[in-house]
Amino acid sequence: MALASAGARLHFGFCNLSLSHERLYGAVGLALAEPRVEIEATPAESVAVRVRDEAAEAVGSRSASAVASALHNDVREYAATAAGLLGVPGATVTVHASLPRHAGLGSGTQLAATTLAAIARAYGMDPAVRERAPALGRGGRSGVGVAAFEAGGFVLDAGHPTARFTTDRPDDGEWRVPPVAARHRVPDDWRFLLVRPDAGPGRNGESEDASMRAAVERAEPGLADRIAGIVTRQVLPAIAAGRAETFGSAVASVGRLNGAWYADEQGGVYRSPVGDVVAALSASPAIFGAGQSSWGPVVYGVTDADHAGAAREAGDNALETAGVAGNVAVVRATNEGARVDG
Secondary structure: OEEEEEEEEEEEEEEEOOOOOOEEEEEEEEEEEEEEEEEEEEEOOOEEEEEOHHHHHOOOOOOHHHHHHHHHHHHHHHHHHHHHHHOOOOEEEEEEEOOOOOOOOOHHHHHHHHHHHHHHHHOOOOOOHHHHHHHHOOOOOOOHHHHHHHHOOEEEEOOEEHHHOOOOOOOOOOOOOOOEEEEEOOOOOEEEEEEEEOOOOOOOHHHHHHHHHHHHHHOOHHHHHHHHHHHHHHHHHHHHHOOHHHHHHHHHHHHHHHHHHHHHHHOOOOOOOHHHHHHHHHOOOOOOEEEEOOOOOOEEEEEEHHHHHHHHHHHHHHHHHHOOOEEEEEEOEOOOOOEEEO
């Protein structure tokens, strides 16, 4: 038996979506200590999946049965693919905990990687997540999720050569996960507010592919130049020097500029109702910067241990201001990769 566990990740945006520049994408994000995915696996002659009730109840605004069914289908697909990649007959897989699906926290990549790692360890094998993630359909654009799984921390990935861009999505396995261009430890006293409004899921699957393709094909190249300046002169120095206020302001700027690329796809710089939540959080002195993680609807706020209580209160107030229900948490980052025991 093996047990694998990995935290969520935040995705602040990409460095470039324009075909006019040499490299495409280049994701900016970091690993969170929680919420977490936890998968148990034991060797078996075929693939069988069980989703514990508490795993489904903890992650969805939909009914627990609908969440459990979706989780079961996802994990069964990942487990079957993982067994084939590893050359083993199967595994009995139990989902003890998971992330909200398509909420902006990296649920797909963390679920796939954790399932692979648990099955591999159950057979005493190396999961080689970076090499095998593409065959699981992960890591095609952003490398933050895989890098967070590997070693945690703040991550800037190198993106892909623009010449490799195709209008059609490549088949699973026909790409490499972007290499890590920079990784930094997140200071221990930094905290991250997570506000998850009750809203529909973010773009995923074929709709995400179509939206990304449309955004890339019409992306204004000047935005990439502005983002590059913010990343090199503000984001990276701030994380290296431990300046949370500068870091929060800078990643929020990266997110707003990314939102200009996505405006036609999501109805504005932020999707609804994220814009109202971000605006309310940005007015709080306890929040150093706020934005939409990936396609949302999760909104992040950068803060620190001294302001954690006020940040949580700001999150509750932001939901009230936006007129939506939801939940609020203040979490730590993690500078460690996934835990795999067994």
